[in-house]
Amino acid sequence: MKHLNKITTYICIAISLLILVDFIVSKQTITETIVSEKTKHQSYYNAGGNSHVSYSVITANESFNCSQSFFETLESQKLININKSLIFNRVNSYQNITTKQKETYSLRYTTGLFVPLAVLLLLILSLTKPNISDxxxxVTKLAIVADLIYLLFF
Known part of the structure; x- marks a missing residue:
């Protein structure tokens, strides 16, 4: 059982490194025409009654979320630079051509940088200090597998 645990640890470390490389290394930067811009008000049906607004940019080949401040700069222009990732072909960042404002959406930071780094640190630490909780x-291995599934299918 310990042998299988060590193998899965090394596999998850490799997945973390793969996702980090995908986030850091860009495949290409393309310029696309914005087809439409969408805002969506999303409500939570809980006691707090909270809600938020999502902002999306849609081009001929891509659809991605962006922040409100970036979305508001797009009103007068229709061209955008999109930076795509190397392995999973995800939108890493995007840039308004006229204002030169560049942004990476926070979910991409989470799935491409924060989760793999945390997993990498915890798993390497678990190899050096075997008394870390099983x-x-x-849970760490499960998080990186879920991150990989998200990058592949959503």
Missing amino acids: ILKF
């Missing part, structure tokens, strides 16, 4: 190692 549940923590399992």
Whole structure:
């Protein structure tokens, strides 16, 4: 069982490195015409009654979320630079051509940088210090597999 645990640890470390490389290294930067811009008001049906607004930019080949401040700069222009990732072909960043404002959406930071870095640190630490909780190692491995599934299918 310990042998299988060590193998899964190395596999998850490799997945973390793969996702980090995908986030850091760009495949291409393309210029596309914006087809439409969407705002969507999303409400939560809970006691707090909270809600938020999502902002999306749609081009001929891509659809991605952006921040409100970036969305508001797009009103007068229709061209945008899109930076695509190397392995998973995701939108890493985008830039308004006229204002030169460049942005990476926070979910991309989470899936491409923060989760893989946290997993990498915890798993390498678990190899050097074997007394780390097995549940923590399992949850960490589960997080990187879920991140990989998200990058592949959503």
